[in-house]
Amino acid sequence: MATFQLEFVSPEKLLLSRPVEMALLPAADGQMGVLPGHAPMIVALRGGVISVREGGVETESLFVPGGFAEITPTRVTVLADEATPVAQLSRNEAEQRITAAEKVLAELNAEGATPEKREAAMARVLAARAMLAAAQSA
Amino acid sequence: MPSLKSLRNRINSVKSTRKITQAMKMVAAAKLRRAQQRAEAARPYAERMERMLASLGAAVAGQPDAPRLLVGTGGDAVQLLVVISGDRGLAGPFNTNIGRFARNRIRELEGQGKTVKILAVGRKGATFLKREFGSRFVAEISFAGKKNVGFEDAAEVAAKITGMLEDGEFDVCALLYNRFKNVISQTPSEQQLIPAAVPEAEDDAAGGPQPQYEYEPTEEEILAALLPQNLAVQIYRAILETNAGFYGSQMTAMDNATRNAGEMINKLTLNYNRTRQANITKELIEIISGAEAV
Structure with missing residues (x-):
């Protein structure tokens, strides 16, 4: 399946950068699923969980306390102050x-x-x- | 002529000074490397934020109700200067340079009849400016007790500035700090914070213009959330650069001090040996002339 590059960036460092198949973002106006080839968008995020899908299964879910996401057809960049794996x-x-x-x-x-x-x-x-x-x- | 004992004492004291400066130089070198890594790690966030701002700023610019952080209050009568300096000394001209730069800027602004307010970040710059401009201080922030300055600290400074803007306490805000050019050269420079200097939307390096973004929620709302964050990012970057520059400057200063101490030791040792030989010769002359007289 097609993938896009997902990047998590905090002001202090690059937290994560790897290709994924789908990401579910807690956008300010509601949950939003992003697949490869999405139209370019800039969205504000509210506090919530970002879940990542790879190979058809959910592989990771991270909590962010708000932030922004820049979406392009080949890349999603999440700017957040922190990102904590939900399990932690x-x-x-x-x-x-x-x-x-x-x-x-x-x-x-x-x-x-x-x-x-x-x-x-x-x-x-x-x-x-x-x-x-x-x-x-x- | 100094006695042999006093010369010996001086040589020993300079030697121990050299040991200290040498150790400080090595510590500074290690800390410089870490500070540079942190500055490097913070770059991706700043870059992406800049990219978003560029496209947003273009969309909102020119609207009458654009946020104050972006367009300022319209006046320029009250200027807030955020001066970032090191918290510790023994770093050559590092803190003095930024202090002097700030002083010239303040005099220039006051010469134009503007009111100047100072927010000092870092202890050394604050003490430097306080003597002359103590009455203009609005706040003084120091990270001296902290091991690592994190983003939250910068965000706190930014929140203070935003608060002051909302209360209408200043019209224009600028950041004065030592820009880190490389290890041996840091130049004091000024960067405008409010009204925000929005970067021009650049064409992508890969070719072709920037994509047209959709916004959710509206441009204005995103911008209202993005601008304070951007302010914090700018301040954070300046603090990191100051940090790296400080250690770079300290390393250079301590390297010079070590070299000077070495020179001093050579000179003193030469002096010591000459004196010692002169003493021996003098004693010999005394013995010989004593023997001849008999």
Whole structure:
């Protein structure tokens, strides 16, 4: 089967670069499956799990807390601050993140911050919840 | 003429100084290699981000409601300078160069009647500028206690800058840091952060123009999320380059110090031997003339 190059890049280093058959991305407006030859796109990602298919089976699933993806017919580049294999996610850490993010959101709501700031905080809460969900399913 | 004992003491002290500078040079060389690797590893992200920004910037540019991070506030009365320097000394002219560069820039801007605010990253540059421009400081950030400066640290600095922009505390923001050209040469340089200098969309090296992208969600929304990230990436890169440059400069400085110490030891040893011989000759003359007098 045809493949495309999947790249995971964090600001600190190139995490992964290898040919895969299909990738499932948590795009901001909904789950999105990418096959080789996809039309060029730039999408924002919300917190969620990226799963990778090779040889007809799901070989890897990685959690990202948001980021961007650049899609071209031959390549998908995911820019994310971190990417953790779902099996290595810790439930405790996810819960801590939810608490921390909710606290920030509550503070912002209390002081009547700008909608953009509150939206960003809300996105972090949702990303942390997605992390917990992923950790529980693993 | 110094006594033999004092000469011996000086030779020994210079020798131990040489040992220290030699060790520091080797440590700096090892750290330089690691800093360079980290700078290398950070490059793919920056490159891809630049590519996305180029295509997005072209799509959004010229719109009246374009994000502030991209177009700035429209004015240029208040200038925020982010000065990045090393946290430690003993690195030759590294910190002084960036400090002097910043000082000239501040004077130039104030000469034009602009208000200058300083955000100092790194301890040495901060102390350098504080004497003269202490009242312009808005914040001082130091990574001295950290072993490795990570992306989160840069993101924190970026968040501070974005926060200040939203509060309307400045109009234009520029980054002053030592650009890492190679191990022996780092040049102080200025890079504009806000309004963002969007790179031109370049034709792919493989040939043919850049593909036309679709965006999901809209261009504006992606750009709003991408710009703060880009700011952090720029700062992160400057910090990494400063780090690599610092160790490069330290290595060169310590190499020079080691060589100077060697020269000094040679000179002192020569002096010591001459003095010793002069003493022997003097004693011999005394003995002989004493024997002749009898």
